[in-house]
Amino acid sequence: MADATVTTPGRAPARPGGAPTTAPPSRSNGTSNGTSNGTSKGARARRRFTPSYATRDQLTGYLFIAPQFLGIVFFVLVPLGLIFWYSLNEWNVLAGTFRFVGTENFEKLFADPKIAPVLQATAVFSIGLVVLNLGLALLLAVLLNRKVAGMTVFRTIFFSPVVVSLVAWTIVWGFLMQDNGGINGLLQLVGVDGPNWLREGPTAMASVIVVQVFKNVGLNMVLFLAALQGVPQEVQEAARMDGASDRQLFWRITVPLISPTILLTSIITIVGSLQVFAQIAVLTQGGPGISTTVLVYYLFQQAFDFHHFGYGSTLSIVLFAIVLVLTVLQWQLRKRWVFYEN
């Protein structure tokens, strides 16, 4: 750089390998000085800002995070603290009573004959959903991970329910699964007498799960597709050269390599499954009996239908505890079965 300006003053040097010169130099010495000054200042700035800049930067940092941070404090942390306080009180909004009752709500919780079936329904829903969702998503991703014609169309099709409004999707399925609805209509065409899907104990929960699987499996499918495309080609080829069968290739190479994604999708899906509400409210209203009353739906009923805010808060704590335990558990488990993390 300095050489170039010294040897060919006046013209911009067009040398191979020579960096494009900056503004036409007035004097060769001045330019080289200026450049070296500039870089050293830059290097210093990288290491440490001047105090005033750093102080100003601190303030800017706080201002930048303020809306989000205050939002979390006011709309997440304060309410979270409040459920613990509310759970110690009997609060009937209709009657306008609010009094401290200590652990009464927790005693009520353990004596509640409905809590066991509710937790059971929640578990059945979550397990059913996660197994079906991840299994189908992985199957679809493997099927679609080929470079043959039409794969984009199929991806679009399998993904499309994700963008359909949840309640609209649920309403249509509710419509289809009525006793005289479309599904039984189609079944009748082949001579099968379908059940009243949403009004019979065993089929109601299965129906809700299936509706939810079809709604969201596309999202996990896309995540798996991205993961599958990240599996190094050489590893697969090498395994093939060593004579691995398709099945061995999948279970011993592909699955271990995409295990971080499997962990991620399972966390998302499980936590999401605990939050299910709209589907239950639209399809079954928790019935028949309380066979599809999951925890969030029960919580909603207690708090907003029966106006037991204290007991509703106690149920919120249960929900929070389950989410917390599952997340921590999965995070711990990842050491066991996730083979590498990016």
Add this chain to the structure above:
Amino acid sequence: MQSEPMASDAAVPPVRDGADVAGRGPGIGRPLVGRAPARPSTGTAGRSPQRRSPWRKVVFYGVLSLMAVPFVFPTWWMITSSFKPINRIFAFPPELWPSNPTLDGYIGAFTVQPFALQYFNSMYIAVLVTAGTMLFSSMAGYAFARIRFRGQGLLFVVVLTGLLIPAEVTIVPLFQMFNAWGLIDTHWPLILVTTFGAPSVLATFIMRQYFITLPVELEEAARIDGLGRWRIYWSIALPLSRSALAAVAIFTFLHVWNLYLEPTVYLQTPELFTLPQALTRYTDAYGGEMWNTQLAAATLTALPVLIVFVFAQKQFVEGLAQTGLKG
């Protein structure tokens, strides 16, 4: 030279059984890669790409098409049924195409409830929340990624707790708080909580992850030129993060558009309802479901996003994949 691509494309018949492939998980990659060149492919003639029989292809596409039915049929059934007169909705055999289409359902959708108003409510809330989330989450994400300030790590952990606590956990106290502030039966709870509360944390996280990857040199150059933090964020970092912002916009919009529990809890006046909530209220005087009206309203709710999706499919899928991968 030629044998390599062929070997990868064709289904190679197992030369040996997979004894050494069946090693243990973590170490499996490296020895295989290392060993591969040491074992030259034997019998190159036998490895010519075997043409898979055309039937395999037919079966493959057949299976995929069959699997696509439960993904496509409901939407199809929703749209077609919304044009059927009420007495033909449960006709047997089922009509895949309305034999005498009518707009009764659509007229009903707008007359039974203030549907246009509800549509507007959903739309403006979703747009407002999406814009707000894009702004505030990118600001916070930028600060966490690029600005150094005291207590940064702790503050970030506090914000991340929002990812751990589902909105359903805090719905009871939130209702009480907004009740105390006199904001029940207004749109404020929906806007405030979704823009600033737990739902926006994932957005902040995504933006932070993205800003971390931007080259520092860009900002340093701008800083030497005398630009302040706000200008650096607004005119340099933000325009560069367009893809992450698009992802945030897509999933925020879908999230707000789909909210159901929150409006059910906070809103009582039909004029204030949002679409998901309104969809469930199409019942006649006896509480019976008015299916054609409901399906027409559902179609009007689902179709716009679906159409946008079909045209911007790539952005949707990549955007949502990005949120999932980085979340």
